[in-house]
Amino acid sequence: MEVLYGIHPVEEAVRSGGRPLDHVRFARDRRDARLEAVLDLCRKAGVKCSPASKDELTRLAKTEMHQGIVAQVRERKFLAIEDLLAAPPRNGEHYFFLALDGVEDPHNLGALLRTADGAGVDGILLPERRSAPLTAVVAKSSAGASEYVRIARVTNLVRALERLKEANVWVVGLDERGTPDYSDHDFKTHTALVLGREGAGLHDLVKRTCDHLLRIPMAGSVSSLNVSVAGAVVMFEAVRQRAGAPVQVAKPSKPRKGLGS
Structure with a gap:
């Protein structure tokens, strides 16, 4: 239990x-x-x-x-990569997955799950090691969204990303030294967004596995955003771009609360 x-x-x-x-x-x-x-x-x-x-x-x-x-x-039953690929995309005709490479803060993980649910992400890849477990703290931080998102626990994130690439999914990492800017990338394809560790970013092997590395341009003194904030920025840029195509939107079962609720 x-x-x-x-x-x-x-x-x-x-x-x-x-x-x-x-x-x-x-x-x-x-x-x-x-x-x-x-x-x-x-x-x-x-x-x-x-x-x-x-x-x-x-x-x-x-x-x-x-x-x-x-x-x-009851304990959560995690999915496999094949389970994520077997289901049709939630919105439109292209998949949008989120992969987390070592996010260890439960509050960041909860915030990312909440955003992923709001952005209509089709599935989330979490490594078995070097990742925050799905605890009650994560559930509270996600405002309950952790009960809706589809999560696959993977033994090796690099192999999981390679499997997505075999299924014609573009793997896109977020890195402060990447290029181009996230808003210049075309998200209207099958896409997996990869976010790295708090502070340290993506592991080198994961970074080399990515097809593209994108950055969020910063106008202030700090060089990067918190991982949950950065993830939200890019996920909703993908939503914005994909909104130009016909989107199948499921009617919510109850009124949804907005930002800050």
């Missing part, structure tokens, strides 16, 4: 139906509309809910940032 905590992660875990929730514990002394709405959703889905003290919830979540709700959920 894994643990999820917070209003958004628990709510989205129930809504997505991706993996069963075993038990939900909630603060017996907290009563507000958002918490009650999530508990009502859990009960309608047949999930057992029971009250607990704040200390009990903190012990289960291993943090005080649980917002009065903690859920025990």
Whole structure:
């Protein structure tokens, strides 16, 4: 069993139906509309809910940032590269994948998963080693988006990228010394965007595997952006470019919140 905590992660875990929730514990002394709405959703889905003290919830979540709700959920089943390639593209006719080369900060990983979901990414490649695990912190940072994105765990990222190239997917890395600028690249093809480690960037072998290396031009004193911010910039540039072609947009099951929610 894994643990999820917070209003958004628990709510989205129930809504997505991706993996069963075993038990939900909630603060017996907290009563507000958002918490009650999530508990009502859990009960309608047949999930057992029971009250607990704040200390009990903190012990289960291993943090005080649980917002009065903690859920025990079945472990995630990861996909393989072939699973990602077997499904049709979510938007339009071209795949858009995200590969993460050693992103170890769970808050960065969560933010990237949230952006990937919002940008309609078809799948995310995560290496088994040198990568933040998909913990409750990641789920909280992603505002529940981690329950929707399709994730493939790969033993060797370079081999996984080579497999994508065999499937006619262009592999594009982000590097501060790359060229051309990200906005000059044509994203209207099958594309895998590769983002590197916090501070150190892409590993050399991963960098050599990329078909192109792009950069984000910086006008200030610092040379680069945080990896989750840089990823968001490039992912939504791809969305902007692809918007000129017919796009199949799925109707959201509920109102979506915007930036800063």
